[in-house]
C-alpha cells in the first residue's frame with residue numbers, strides 16, 4: 001500500500017463492498033467485484049470470494065496494473081489469466097484476482113464498482129436496452145458495451161466503447177460498472193444510476209409449498225432458501241422468458257443453460273427421466289421452484305436473481321439471449337470451473 005490515504009480508501013472500499021454484497025438486488029453469490037488503484041497497484045476482489053465477506057475475510061488481491069494493461073493492449077491471452085499479474089509478496093493467501101480484473105484495469109478512474117444489479121440486467125437483456133437507458137441516464141457519461149464473455153473479450157469490448165468522460169458502463173446481458181475517483185463518489189454514482197434504472201417488479205402469486213413437497217417425492221429436491229425465487233415459476237411471463245434460454249453469464253455458470261419447466265402432471269422424477277439429467281432447478285408452473293438437494297448457496301442466489309430479473313423485464317420487449325456458442329464457452333471455461341470449485345467448497 002503506497003500511502004496512508006490509499007490504506008483508508010481500501011478500508012472504505014471493503015466496507016462499501018460488504019454493503020453491496022449484502023444486497024441481493026446488487027450482487028449475488030461470488031458475482032460482482034470492486035477495485036481500487038493505488039499507484040501502479042490494482043486492488044481487486046479475488047475470484048470465487050463473495051463481496052459480502054469483504055469485512056470478515058481478506059478478499060482483495062493486489063495486481064501489477066502496468067503489465068496487465070500492456071497485455072490487454074497487445075491482445076495477449078495472458079491477460080485472460082490475471083493470476084499471473086498478482087503481486088505474490090502482498091498476496092499471502094495466494095488468491096486469484098477476479099476474472100473481470102481487466103475490466104477494472106482499463107477504467108482510468110481510481111475506484112471501480114462492478115455489480116450484477118437486477119434492474120440493470122433486466123434492461124441489459126432487452127434488445128431496446130440502449131434506447132431505454134439513454135432516456136433514463138441523460139446527463140450521465142455512460143456507454144453501452146455489447147455482450148462479450150467476461151475476461152479479455154469483455155475488456156476489449158469495453159476498450160472499443162470507452163471515451164473521455166465515461167464513468168458508467170452498461171454491459172449487455174451482464175450488468176453495471178460505475179467508476180469514480182473516491183469510494184464515496186463511486187457509491188453515490190452507483191445509487192444514482194441504480195435509482196435512474198429502477199423498474200417495478202411484477203408481483204407473483206404465493207408459492208404452494210405443500211404441492212412442491214408432493215412433487216419432490218423422495219427425489220431429494222427441496223424448496224429454495226429465498227421465497228422470492230419462486231416468482232419465476234409463478235408468473236407466466238417470467239417463466240416464458242426463463243424457459244427461452246440463458247440471459248446472463250452467472251446464470252449459466254451456477255444453474256446451467258436456460259431453465260427447466262415441468263410439464264403438466266410431471267413430478268421431479270418424471271422431469272429427470274424426460275431429460276436424462278438432474279437439473280439444478282425445476283420450475284413448476286403455478287406451484288414454484290424446486291432445487292436439487294446438492295445445489296450450492298451460489299446456485300440458490302442465482303435462482304433468486306432470475307426471479308428478480310425476469311419480474312422487471314418489459315413483457316413486450318424482444319430479448320437478447322446468449323447463443324449456443326456463448327453458453328458453451330462459459331460452461332467449458334477453466335477460470336469458471338475454478339470459481340465453481342471454490343463455490344462448491346464454500
Ligand SMILES: [Zn+2]
Pocket residue numbers: 031032100114115116150174175
Ligand atoms: Zn460480472
